[in-house]
Amino acid sequence: MLGRPTLVRATGVVLDSLFGGDVSLVSGIFLIVALLLAFSFEFVNGFHDTANAVATVIYTNALPAWFAVIWSGCWNLIGVLLSAGTVAFGILALLPVELVLNVGSGAGFAMVFSLLISAIIWNVGTWYFGLPASSSHTLIGSIVGVGLANSVMSAGHTFGDGVNWGKVQDTLTALLVSPVVGFVCSALLLLLFKAGSVALMRWSAGKINSDALYREPDKSAPPTLWIRALLILTCTGVSFAHGSNDGQKGMGLVLLILIGVIPGTYALNLGLDNAAIAGIYSQSQAATTTLAKLEPAGSTAVPAADAATELNAFLKSANKVTPQTIPAVATENALITTALNGKSTLNDVPKADRKDLRSEIYLVSNAIAKLKKTKAIADPDAMKSLDTYHKALDKTTNFIPLWIKVAVAFALGLGTMIGWKRIVVTVGERIGKTHLTYAQGASAEIVAYATIQAADIYGLPVSTTHILSSGVAGTMFANRSGLQMATLRNIVLAWVLTLPVTVFLGSFLFAFGLRMVSAFGGH
Numbered sequence: 001m002l003g004r005p006t007l008v009r010a011t012g013v014v015l016d017s018l019f020g021g022d023v024s025l026v027s028g029i030f031l032i033v034a035l036l037l038a039f040s041f042e043f044v045n046g047f048h049d050t051a052n053a054v055a056t057v058i059y060t061n062a063l064p065a066w067f068a069v070i071w072s073g074c075w076n077l078i079g080v081l082l083s084a085g086t087v088a089f090g091i092l093a094l095l096p097v098e099l100v101l102n103v104g105s106g107a108g109f110a111m112v113f114s115l116l117i118s119a120i121i122w123n124v125g126t127w128y129f130g131l132p133a134s135s136s137h138t139l140i141g142s143i144v145g146v147g148l149a150n151s152v153m154s155a156g157h158t159f160g161d162g163v164n165w166g167k168v169q170d171t172l173t174a175l176l177v178s179p180v181v182g183f184v185c186s187a188l189l190l191l192l193f194k195a196g197s198v199a200l201m202r203w204s205a206g207k208i209n210s211d212a213l214y215r216e217p218d219k220s221a222p223p224t225l226w227i228r229a230l231l232i233l234t235c236t237g238v239s240f241a242h243g244s245n246d247g248q249k250g251m252g253l254v255l256l257i258l259i260g261v262i263p264g265t266y267a268l269n270l271g272l273d274n275a276a277i278a279g280i281y282s283q284s285q286a287a288t289t290t291l292a293k294l295e296p297a298g299s300t301a302v303p304a305a306d307a308a309t310e311l312n313a314f315l316k317s318a319n320k321v322t323p324q325t326i327p328a329v330a331t332e333n334a335l336i337t338t339a340l341n342g343k344s345t346l347n348d349v350p351k352a353d354r355k356d357l358r359s360e361i362y363l364v365s366n367a368i369a370k371l372k373k374t375k376a377i378a379d380p381d382a383m384k385s386l387d388t389y390h391k392a393l394d395k396t397t398n399f400i401p402l403w404i405k406v407a408v409a410f411a412l413g414l415g416t417m418i419g420w421k422r423i424v425v426t427v428g429e430r431i432g433k434t435h436l437t438y439a440q441g442a443s444a445e446i447v448a449y450a451t452i453q454a455a456d457i458y459g460l461p462v463s464t465t466h467i468l469s470s471g472v473a474g475t476m477f478a479n480r481s482g483l484q485m486a487t488l489r490n491i492v493l494a495w496v497l498t499l500p501v502t503v504f505l506g507s508f509l510f511a512f513g514l515r516m517v518s519a520f521g522g523h
Contacts, residue, residue, distance in 0.1 A: 030109055031261040037116040038257060039411040042250035044123040045135040046415020052448075052468040053238040054416065056441030060217040062231040066417075071232075072239040073413025079243025080251070080409040085400045086459035087245055088252030093366075094143045094168060100256070100362070108260050110513030111150070112253065115142035118505030126494050134463035134498060139249055140171055141499040145506025153514055174460035179470035181451050182444070186471035187478035189443040213439040214479075227438050234445035241452035242464045243409060249461060250408045251400050259358065264351030267358040269399040274344045276395065283389040284337040290382050291330040296323045307331035311363040314370065321376045329367050335360045336393075346396065358397055365393040436472065440479065444471030466495065 053076075054068045063071065092100060095111070119138045147163035197213065212224060222228055258266040302310055302324055310328035314321070339357045343349055349357055368390040370376075377383045448468045455462040 027261050031257065034109065034112050034116075034257045034261075035254060037113065037120070038250055038254045039407060041116050041120055041123075041135075041139070041253070042247070042408050042411035043415035044120050044127070045246060045250070046412045046417075052464050053235060053242050053445075055468070056436065056445055057231050057235045059436055060227075060231055060438055060441060061219070061222045062228045063235075068235065069413070069417045072235060073409070073416060075236050075239035076243035076247060076412050077406070077409035079240040079245075080247040080405045080412075081243075081402070083244040083248055083251075083400075083405075083456070085248060085251065085398060087456060087461050088248035088255070088400060089394075089398045090171070090459045091139070091143070091249050091461060092252045092256060094140065094163070094171065095147070095256075105260075106517035107150075107514060110510055110517055111146050112257055112260075114509035114513050115139070115146050115506050116253070118142040118145065118502050118509055121505060122498065122502050126498075134175065134465050134495065135246065136249065136461045136463040137175060137466075137495070137498040138502050140168070140175070140461070141502030142506035144168060144499075145503040145508075146510045148503065149507035149510040149514075153511060171461060174455055174458075174462050175466070178451055178455065178462045179466040182447055182467035182469075182471040183474035183477075185447040185451075185474070186440075186444045187474035189447060190439060190475045190478045193439050193443060213442075214437050216435040216437055223438055230442050231438060231445075234442050234449065237449035238445045238452070238464065238468070241449045241456070243412070245452050245456045245462060246464055247405075247408055247412055248400075250411070251404050254404050254408065255400060259355075263355035263358065266401075267354040267397075268346045268349065269396050270346050271399070272346055272396060276392075277340065277343060277345055280389075280392050280396065281337065281340040281343075283392055284333055284340065287333050287386060287389045288330065288337065290385050291326055291333060294326050294377060294379070294382060295330065296326070299323050299327050302328040302331045304331055304335065308359070308363060311367050315363070315366055320374065321371070325367070325371075325376075329364055329371075332360045332364045332367075336364060361393050361397055365390045365397070437479075440472065440475035443475050444468055447471050 054063075054065075054072045057063045057068045058065045062068075119135070119142045122138050122141075123135055144163055151163070193213070197211075212227060217223065223231070255266060307328040310322075310324050311332065314325050314328070336357065339349060339353060339360070346354075368386045372383060372387055372390075377386070445468065448464060448471055451467050452462055452464060
């Protein structure tokens, strides 16, 4: 039997081999637990959102369940691999700035653990009762809860200033509008299908009959070949769109965890080439000149020790530009210029300096973005120049390694394989008073695909669950099939309760985590 010292040494060897000796034993254990939680969130996400993607092909017997899940998983993976990461970093923008910058601290780990655990608890609970609740709403509610608790428990904060309310508003607008789009557009598309079928039948003098599209599925046999092809195509589209949007939520959290514990490897995009780094260095010098012209008359330089504090305060949603804001951006930008001076690639930046450089880039880039959004800079040429610089800076920090994308897609697919049945039955049988027809399933999935892809372009997280289930309800309404009000009431209740419950869970668990950190002498 191994003694404790031997076990500790053995564990240290394993961590060294995994992370290159960059982490301590305690940090390595926290890292592994945090990553397991992040992948568990995506695994549970597979119960909900990915299960919706396969609901129609499984329910209509267009594909066997085992094949449908594997097929959907492959297209989820393709969607994840081809995603730009915009949604992932949109999610991270909801987090309190100081916790993002110090995610490797005790408070940072408390943040990650609390928001993931609260999201998992609610997702598993709603899945158990077969309710298509939103993993997107769940995660965002948890993040808001963490931000609120952080504002209460941190010195110098007012209630709510730890939450990026502007970004929350944009995100919630997308989450609330998308189900309405799903309902209305799916209903209209079904009616269009029906009108097209009638016109085609008249044109062909009855030789082309598509009545089979509007019948309930035969439980003992698959549909005809052309209907199977249509349903498989729509399932493929929704699976791809789901991977390109929902799959990104976990990717951003995994990367945040790795940045906090192994900044030397993950804080910066080490794959940028010489030309990209040379361009950013040149732009940082130009930004120095631009910022100097924009500084208010009579303002003084902000010391490096105070610049980060000034920009942290500015980036809180309620705060506006002060006479010290632009000088603080100039100070942080000067640190970026110094750090990149003489560097061909980001690999040339010493490992010990990479976390600080990421923090400086994060503050400057986000400050410029907020200056643009609030129209605080009147000179259009200066704003255009700084905006170009901000986009170039983002390339150094907004990246997702390939292995993270593959791992997230695998977790999503595995969750779907294990937990798909409850959601499939709800979507197929319990929303309308009649069972889902082929045309209704196709209409809902086409609209879901288009809506998710549009949201992905704008970097907005939306819920596949809400769009698809509301789309099915829309087709039932358009078809005059009737709606099962008890099921809809439960679904709407789950939707309404998701945010307040997860806000409470996130804030409670974060407060508990901070107490534990304080009790054990963390920071």
